[in-house]
Amino acid sequence: MSDVNFSLAGKVVLVTGASSGFGQRFAPVLARQGAKLVVAARRRDPLLALEEEIESDGGRCLAVTMDVADRHSIVEAYNQAEAAFGCVDVVVNNAGIGLSNPVLGITEEEWDKVLDTNLKGAFLVAQEGARRMNEQGKHGSIINIASVLGLRVTSYLAHYSASKAGLIQLTKAMALELADYGIRVNAICPGYILTDINRDYFETDGGKRMIQRIPQKQLGEIDDLLGPLLLLASDASKYMTGSVISVDGGHAVSKL
Ligand SMILES: NC(=O)c1ccc[n+]([C@@H]2O[C@H](COP(=O)([O-])OP(=O)(O)OC[C@H]3O[C@@H](n4cnc5c(N)ncnc54)[C@H](OP(=O)(O)O)[C@@H]3O)[C@@H](O)[C@H]2O)c1
Numbered sequence: 001m002s003d004v005n006f007s008l009a010g011k012v013v014l015v016t017g018a019s020s021g022f023g024q025r026f027a028p029v030l031a032r033q034g035a036k037l038v039v040a041a042r043r044r045d046p047l048l049a050l051e052e053e054i055e056s057d058g059g060r061c062l063a064v065t066m067d068v069a070d071r072h073s074i075v076e077a078y079n080q081a082e083a084a085f086g087c088v089d090v091v092v093n094n095a096g097i098g099l100s101n102p103v104l105g106i107t108e109e110e111w112d113k114v115l116d117t118n119l120k121g122a123f124l125v126a127q128e129g130a131r132r133m134n135e136q137g138k139h140g141s142i143i144n145i146a147s148v149l150g151l152r153v154t155s156y157l158a159h160y161s162a163s164k165a166g167l168i169q170l171t172k173a174m175a176l177e178l179a180d181y182g183i184r185v186n187a188i189c190p191g192y193i194l195t196d197i198n199r200d201y202f203e204t205d206g207g208k209r210m211i212q213r214i215p216q217k218q219l220g221e222i223d224d225l226l227g228p229l230l231l232l233a234s235d236a237s238k239y240m241t242g243s244v245i246s247v248d249g250g251h252a253v254s255k256l
Contacts, residue, residue: 003049006234012085016125017095018048018070021195025222025236026092026229026235027249033230038088040066040083060085068095068121072164074128087136090233093122094145098161100156111159118163123170130174130183139182143232144171147190148248161165164189173244184241186232191248193220207221215250221241 013030017023019041031037031054039054039061041048047063054061062084066077081088096118099110133140149157150164167188174187183232191214194202202219211219228245233239245246246252 004236006230006236007034008090008230008234011035011089011233012038012087013090013092014038014081014088014129015042015092015094016040016066016121016146018041018050019250020041021197022190022193022222023092023094024050026094027061027175028054028057028059028225028234029226029230030090030092031057031061033234034044035090035233036060036062036085037061038064038077038085040064040077042067062134064135066095068125069116071124072127074124078128078132080233082132087132087138089133089138089140091126091140091142092145092229092233093125093142095121095125096145098160100159101159102156103158106159114159115163116161116164119166119170122167122243126170126185128175130178130181132182134181140184141233141237142174142178142183142185143229144168144187145204146187146189146244148189148246148251150187150189151244151246152254171244172199172242174199180243183239184232186237186243186245188225188228189246189248189252190225190234191220191223191246191251193225195222213251213254214248215254218249220247220249 015023018039051061051063064077064080067073073129146167147164149161150168171187
């Protein structure tokens with residue numbers, strides 16, 4: 001038997017943004033630790049495929065449609081989750097979008113879209129989860145997927161950086177208040193993680209120069225996030241709240 005317990009047996013875990021990228025990888029890994037998974041996003045087909053994958057691997061999973069910018073759809077998704085599995089114990093606030101545009105060109109519509117998804121959306125999902133945990137006496141865990149761009153800045157992503165910096169501060173503010181109810185709130189700040197969406201960019205000269213500015217001089221992989229994710233989801237982190245964990249090859253501490 002291990003000295004550290006990363007088991008999620010008996011826990012219900014909600015992962016937002018599970019229709020692609022990080023969320024699609026996180027869900028089966030969490031299920032293999034014994035959690036019952038609720039996978040959420042706007043696109044239903046990839047969620048149903050994920051549900052099928054997890055169930056055929058012997059796990060339990062429910063696909064729910066959710067737009068994190070819409071409170072009604074969040075409440076409805078939590079209702080479905082509770083009807084299937086009971087109260088959500090762990091919320092992985094992973095849904096997010098990044099739109100690239102220079103400061104002088106960002107439209108109000110783009111600003112609202114990024115902030116409504118990455119910051120307001122994360123708040124609404126966390127708040128609804130925390131209210132339900134509190135009503136049902138659950139000592140749950142909320143994990144916000146922020147970004148190195150919540151700590152540092154780069155060009156053309158001012159709205160994204162502002163949303164992620166806000167999410168880091170929200171993590172700390174919620175951790176402070178929700179400690180009274182035994183609910184923990186922590187953040188993971190991924191750096192540049194290689195995915196299908198950015199693979200081509202990192203082959204370009206600009207992309208290669210970017211990699212050289214990372215102290216470890218390499219990109220991360222989605223699986224580099226799994227250790228911190230399981231730590232924060234499980235009781236192994238029961239004395240952690242308000243923590244902000246960078247997983248970025250040292251990018252947040254690169255020299256100026
Ligand atoms: N990839 C990186 O290098 C990197 C680095 C740092 C941080 N992050 C953060 O990590 C998270 C996941 O990123 P990713 O790379 O996996 O991105 P991705 O592949 O584009 O996935 C984003 C997910 O968010 C969902 N989503 C977007 N808007 C939504 C909305 N209004 N309501 C519900 N779901 C919504 C999308 O699903 P639908 O379109 O189906 O709704 C999708 O499942 C994001 O918060 C991102 O900011 C990524």
